[in-house]
Amino acid sequence: xxxxxxxxxxxxxxxxxxxxxxxxxxxxxxxxxxxxxxxxxxxxxxxxxxxxxxxxxxxxxxxxxxxxxxxxxxxxxxxxxxxxxxxxxxxxxxxxxxxxxxxxxxxxxxxxxxxxxxxxxxxxxxxxxxxxxxxxxxxx
Amino acid sequence: xxxxxxxxxxxxxxxxxxxxxxxxxxxxxxxxxxxxxxxxxxxxxxxxxxxxxxxxxxxxxxxxxxxxxxxxxxxxxxxxxxxxxxxxxxxxxxxxxxxxxxxxxxxxxxxxxxxxxxxxxxxxxxxxxxxxxxxxxxxx
Amino acid sequence: xxxxxxxxxxxxxxxxxxxxxxxxxxxxxxxxxxxxxxxxxxxxxxxxxxxxxxxxxxxxxxxxxxxxxxxxxxxxxxxxxxxxxxxxxxxxxxxxxxxxxxxxxxxxxxxxxxxxxxxxxxxxxxxxxxxxxxxxxxxx
Numbered sequence: 001x002x003x004x005x006x007x008x009x010x011x012x013x014x015x016x017x018x019x020x021x022x023x024x025x026x027x028x029x030x031x032x033x034x035x036x037x038x039x040x041x042x043x044x045x046x047x048x049x050x051x052x053x054x055x056x057x058x059x060x061x062x063x064x065x066x067x068x069x070x071x072x073x074x075x076x077x078x079x080x081x082x083x084x085x086x087x088x089x090x091x092x093x094x095x096x097x098x099x100x101x102x103x104x105x106x107x108x109x110x111x112x113x114x115x116x117x118x119x120x121x122x123x124x125x126x127x128x129x130x131x132x133x134x135x136x137x138x139x140x
Numbered sequence: 141x142x143x144x145x146x147x148x149x150x151x152x153x154x155x156x157x158x159x160x161x162x163x164x165x166x167x168x169x170x171x172x173x174x175x176x177x178x179x180x181x182x183x184x185x186x187x188x189x190x191x192x193x194x195x196x197x198x199x200x201x202x203x204x205x206x207x208x209x210x211x212x213x214x215x216x217x218x219x220x221x222x223x224x225x226x227x228x229x230x231x232x233x234x235x236x237x238x239x240x241x242x243x244x245x246x247x248x249x250x251x252x253x254x255x256x257x258x259x260x261x262x263x264x265x266x267x268x269x270x271x272x273x274x275x276x277x278x279x280x
Numbered sequence: 281x282x283x284x285x286x287x288x289x290x291x292x293x294x295x296x297x298x299x300x301x302x303x304x305x306x307x308x309x310x311x312x313x314x315x316x317x318x319x320x321x322x323x324x325x326x327x328x329x330x331x332x333x334x335x336x337x338x339x340x341x342x343x344x345x346x347x348x349x350x351x352x353x354x355x356x357x358x359x360x361x362x363x364x365x366x367x368x369x370x371x372x373x374x375x376x377x378x379x380x381x382x383x384x385x386x387x388x389x390x391x392x393x394x395x396x397x398x399x400x401x402x403x404x405x406x407x408x409x410x411x412x413x414x415x416x417x418x419x420x
Contacts, residue, residue: 104178
């Protein structure tokens with residue numbers, strides 16, 4: 001069984017879509033199985049992170065902004081792929097460091113997420129984007 | 141087929157559990173198939189790394205401790221999620237950079253690991269933890 | 281269904297093998313399903329990245345070379361696993377930060393890659409290597 005989740009983003013940061021995913025799995029009729037998510041982009045990532053304190057999301061964004069400065073930062077003067085804007089190549093770099101696909105076992109109709117785990121798109125671009133996440137669900 | 145591996149950790153570092161995984165797969169009766177592992181936490185990672193020289197594990201820990209300093213390091217003064225201790229937000233950051241799930245083909249009853257590949261939990265917290273790794277095995 | 285792709289590398293950088301993968305999937309007779317790739321090494325990674333502008337690949341290599349300097353760089357003097365050369369431990373570190381496995385849904389005989397997504401081996405060693413990528417394909 002397959003579907004596509006569409007996540008509208010509005011600048012860099014984490015966008016949770018756990019509920020869309022769990023609702024789709026619950027409605028599928030699959031009891032036990034395996035869920036796979038795959039983001040069809042090279043400048044945004046999938047991420048499983050804590051969904052209790054929103055400061056975690058802000059801190060993640062702040063950390064990676066410092067680890068991979070924009071192309072107009074002197075520290076990044078060696079970058080050559082800059083025609084799509086100073087946030088573009090850093091977005092590709094972050095996309096290399098964080099997941100493009102996630103696989104989560106499903107038990108009794110629920111992905112076996114831990115208590116604090118939420119599923120996010122981590123948008124690495126500044127401009128608004130519409131991100132497509134392909135989902136695949138297989139029954140045992 | 142599903143199970144959960146429990147890995148007791150005692151501070152930051154790599155904890156190998158390759159043998160538990162390969163024993164479970166071998167005992168499952170599955171010949172060819174697909175193995176998926178998923179760690180149900182946001183402050184520890186799954187990792188496949190060299191299991192020949194233990195210095196590799198120490199060096200990995202040392203590198204990531206420098207790349208993501210603790211929250212009481214002046215370089216990290218911008219962090220806001222600090223109430224759970226100086227090692228907590230860095231743990232979330234490291235968990236974003238390293239795998240939460242792994243998928244490994246299985247051939248003739250064995251995960252097709254390379255000669256030097258071992259399967260680890262990379263614990264990012266200082267205090268002892270009991271980590272749950274959900275495992276899913278599907279036959280071809 | 282399983283196979284192994286062999287990718288010959290000749291120094292650090294990205295080596296695309298999208299066509300081998302899509303040709304194998306197309307020839308398999310599988311319509312909808314799930315594709316999994318797993319690299320059987322601890323000093324090279326799998327990566328999905330932009331395949332339009334080759335500068336992206338050069339910039340990725342340049343960024344990670346700066347993020348993880350070689351063992352003979354004074355900043356890395358703390359490394360202990362150095363007997364296999366100054367590029368070896370940095371290769372293990374990069375392999376921890378980038379994917380060892382990828383899972384991609386397959387629809388109508390094609391992996392659902394986005395428009396600009398290509399599949400690469402990211403070689404982290406300087407010397408030529410022959411890299412094995414195990415592939416698994418399951419029909420829905």
